[in-house]
Amino acid sequence: EAQVTQNPRYLITVTGKKLTVTCSQNMNHEYMSWYRQDPGLGLRQIYYSMNVEVTDKGDVPEGYKVSRKEKRNFPLILESPSPNQTSLYFCASSLLAVSYNEQFFGPGTRLTVL
Amino acid sequence: AQSVTQLGSHVSVSEGALVLLRCNYSSSVPPYLFWYVQYPNQGLQLLLKYTSAATLVKGINGFEAEFKKSETSFHLTKPSAHMSDAAEYFCAVSEEYGNKLVFGAGTILRVKS
Numbered sequence: 021e022a023q024v025t026q027n028p029r030y031l032i033t034v035t036g037k038k039l040t041v042t043c044s045q046n047m048n049h050e051y052m053s054w055y056r057q058d059p060g061l062g063l064r065q066i067y068y069s070m071n072v073e074v075t076d077k078g079d080v081p082e083g084y085k086v087s088r089k090e091k092r093n094f095p096l097i098l099e100s101p102s103p104n105q106t107s108l109y110f111c112a113s114s115l116l117a118v119s120y121n122e123q124f125f126g127p128g129t130r131l132t133v134l
Numbered sequence: 135a136q137s138v139t140q141l142g143s144h145v146s147v148s149e150g151a152l153v154l155l156r157c158n159y160s161s162s163v164p165p166y167l168f169w170y171v172q173y174p175n176q177g178l179q180l181l182l183k184y185t186s187a188a189t190l191v192k193g194i195n196g197f198e199a200e201f202k203k204s205e206t207s208f209h210l211t212k213p214s215a216h217m218s219d220a221a222e223y224f225c226a227v228s229e230e231y232g233n234k235l236v237f238g239a240g241t242i243l244r245v246k247s
Contacts, residue, residue: 024177051233060143062224062237063178078234110177112235119166119228120185123235125177 022047024126026111032132033101041096041129043111049124051117052094053078054086057108057128066109069094070117101133136161136227140238148246153197153212155241157225160206166228167208168235169199173221181223184208195219220245 024045033039045052053068055078065078069088083105085097094113098105109129114121141156159165166185170178182193189201199210208225222242226235 053233055235055237060239062138062239063226063235064237065234068234112178114233117233119233120183121233122168122180122183123233125170125179127177128175 022124024111024113024124026109026126026129028129029127030130032134034134035102036100039098039101039131041098041109041111041131043094043096043126044092045094045111045113045124046092047113047115047124048091049113049115050091051114051121051123052088053112053123054084054094054096055110055112056080057110063110066096101131103133105131106133107131136165136229136236138225138227138236138238140223140225140241142241143239144242144244146244146246147215149217150214153210153215153219153243155210155223155225155243157199157208157210157238158206159208159225159227161227167199167201168226168228169193169197169208169210170224170226171221172224172240178224181210215243215245217245217247219243 054066055063067086069075111126112123114123137160139158168183169181182191184201192198225238
């Protein structure tokens with residue numbers, strides 16, 4: 021089944037404890053992206069990757085890191101999480117980095133930072 | 135920068151009634167527009183997209199949307215609401231270069247029996 025998977029689905033952690041949220045797609049997509057969803061704000065892009073080894077900042081990159089060493093994986097790293105990073109996170113992918121391509125979303129990771 | 139405005143954070147309709155969810159965008163060039171639906175505890179699923187081929191776009195589950203350039207709108211409609219339509223709906227515009235989606239704040243649709 022073609023899909024985007026994320027792990028973990030739920031995570032509660034404490035301030036300053038490094039964490040990684042994994043994202044993997046099995047559709048051979050070039051483009052991958054991370055969004056965070058907050059009530060009343062919709063989804064905002066954190067980082068994106070046009071292809072392997074190519075990443076760039078989105079609208080809200082502060083406090084996050086990413087890497088794209090393989091085409092299928094795009095992990096999101098929080099080196100020192102803070103309570104304002106409590107949010108619902110979505111990974112997405114699309115075949116190519118062009119404006120008309122549909123993005124496929126993972127099931128989401130709900131993160132709580134205490 | 136492009137932006138999307140969804141009027142009404144919550145919309146309530148009766149089962150069988152018309153569904154109308156409003157979306158207005160700002161863009162200096164003809165945009166690519168999308169409607170996504172999010173069911174509880176799930177990711178986003180594409181309902182439909184506008185890519186300039188036709189102004190009336192039909193999507194899944196009986197939804198459709200009409201692109202009106204003069205009004206910079208892309209409202210989502212469904213003639214008859216079903217209980218299973220209860221979800222949050224997001225309108226999004228794609229940036230001209232690259233593949234970044236700019237989302238509206240979302241509209242939660244409630245369907246009453």
